[in-house]
Amino acid sequence: MPINNIITSCNNELIKEISKLNEKKYRDLKKMFIIEGYHLVEMAKDRLVYVFYTDLKDIPVLDNVNYYKVNDAIIKKLSNTMNPQGIVGVCKIMDDNNIYQDKVLCLDNLQDPGNIGTLLRTCVAFGFNDIVLNNECCDIYNDKVIRSSQGAIFNINIHKQDLINVINTLRNNNYCIYGTSLVNGISLDKISFNDKVCIILGNEGNGISKDILNITDKNIYIEINNIESLNVGVAGGIILNEYNRQLRLKK
Amino acid sequence: MPINNIITSCNNELIKEISKLNEKKYRDLKKMFIIEGYHLVEMAKDRLVYVFYTDLKDIPVLDNVNYYKVNDAIIKKLSNTMNPQGIVGVCKIMDDNNIYQDKVLCLDNLQDPGNIGTLLRTCVAFGFNDIVLNNECCDIYNDKVIRSSQGAIFNINIHKQDLINVINTLRNNNYCIYGTSLVNGISLDKISFNDKVCIILGNEGNGISKDILNITDKNIYIEINNIESLNVGVAGGIILNEYNRQLRLKK
Incomplete structure (x- = not known):
């Protein structure tokens, strides 16, 4: 679990790719979407692919998720809120299982x-x-x-x-x-x-x-x-x- | 009913005064608030004090309301929406009557x-x-x-x-x-x-x-x-x- 990865530039290729997920066409293409804040990142669990954070606080660290320590400018680039919390997650969009309950x-x-x-x-x-x-x-x-x-x-x-x-x-x-x-x-x-x-x-x-x-x-x-x-x-x-x-x- | 009043400048004193109503403290002070769009202006009826419009369409013109023909820039200055309709109204805030129904x-x-x-x-x-x-x-x-x-x-x-x-x-x-x-x-x-x-x-x-x-x-x-x-x-x-x-x- 690469918890010690650090990204310092908004021009980093991964950051540029991820920030495109703020547009629907890229979400459809990449089958991923962005979530913001500690509560949602904690709820996302096995749907998480990436986590970008300035402070992880007491969020449980999961296997098979890529964690990147970043700065406020990068969080702002990925975020859609005026005053983002120090964490952004990227989640998988699940395929439609075509199964319906009652x-x-x-x-x-x-x-x-x-x-x-x-x-x-x-x-x-x-x-x-x-x-x-x-x-x-x-x-x-x-x-x-x-x-x-x-x-x-x-x-x-x-x-x-x-x-x-x-x-x-x-x-x-x-x-x-x-x-x-x-x-x-x-x-x-x-x-x-x-x-x-x-x-x-x-x-x-x-x-x-x-x-x-x-x-x-x-x-x-x-x-x-x-x-x-x-x-x-x-x-x-x-x-x-x-x-x-x-x-x-x-x- | 002064339906033919025209204002052409965003720096007009009345426009500057009215645009302040986008802040709560001025609404409280002046006891007026702004509404946008044809539907709301039509619903406001006797609550209206001013109407600023680029196009009145078929909105009924009321007595005791001050109408001003303005341009798009003035509508934009008064409005809070990205693509405002061609009409903005200013309404009275009513005093609390302290009467409660059931x-x-x-x-x-x-x-x-x-x-x-x-x-x-x-x-x-x-x-x-x-x-x-x-x-x-x-x-x-x-x-x-x-x-x-x-x-x-x-x-x-x-x-x-x-x-x-x-x-x-x-x-x-x-x-x-x-x-x-x-x-x-x-x-x-x-x-x-x-x-x-x-x-x-x-x-x-x-x-x-x-x-x-x-x-x-x-x-x-x-x-x-x-x-x-x-x-x-x-x-x-x-x-x-x-x-x-x-x-x-x-x-």
Whole structure:
């Protein structure tokens, strides 16, 4: 474990390569993404490839991870935050295993990284182990998504897939497909969830696209007043909590 | 209505004054705040004092509002967004009326403007007409709060108050005071809400401060797994939705 490697220049080839991971196209190419801060580096565990630090503090040192002592300027070059902590990690992007457990959340064209990160955190909290994003979504390895996921990104299976394909496959495997829509919807109060569920949330401004709404089994709405819609992260939290509440009542 | 006023220079005294409203201390001093974009200016209605525009589009022109045609550079000087729309409004900050309706949400030391904005939107959606923020909260007239509130900021009574004073007053008026806490809490499943409620949400990292938890009637927790906590905006949405669900069941 090469814990004593030192890099002193921002122009070091490895640093230049790694800093490119702040762009989606390089993340897709290299199948790696950057994380910042002690908490996330500690959570990343076996997903880590590199760690760059000015101070390791009491972070456990792992085998098979490359550690580099660097300076503040290098941390700043790799980081996206104004006042970065003294540690940056680089993690592997896992291949899609195409295995789905019983509770799946699908995101159709979500654009706000904070919303996606919050939904990752909510999924993990409510035992939804699979999240599916279509290509129109904001990249899930964006630094803001990772920050607002609070580490949940390491505890969920991420699938970047065509939603229609996934929905059709899940339906063939006896999942009930729930869209969310104010039009032709059923109040969440009246929904009695199946055990195997696929819940779909849509774009912040426009909701779920028509071609996807056409193939849902039921569409849910949440009863609100005085305002057009809830924030999509809040709506997702209310629906996933209701699924779990029903599950607890059955026991 | 002086719709034909024109300002051409960023150094115009009024523009210099107004741009200072991007700082909290000037907002507090002048009792005004800036909003951006056609949707918000349209929602602001009688709260508007000034409108600066490059293009009014089909925004209704109101009496008692000062309209100024300006250029892109002036819009950029007043705006906080990268690609501002061609319109900026300035609104009055209303005095606290100290009147509370039956459903009150209190925020203790919330720091993230996106969370506060989302909670404003959620409050309006679920009929919570009063929100109380203590001095430790991020300023509610911050541009990011306003943006994520999606205009809900115009449809709710805002109280900047000492929370302990407000809680004691509300309790004396037969409100039940609900904190949120994982320690010594009651599952939301087992909460049967009073009609008059004061619900308190706490800081993103540390939750509700001890001196406030000491004076709640009950503390709620939401049943989650695998993760420390939910995003506070999501938690608030789940609790406020549950209050409304119970209200609908009673009918």
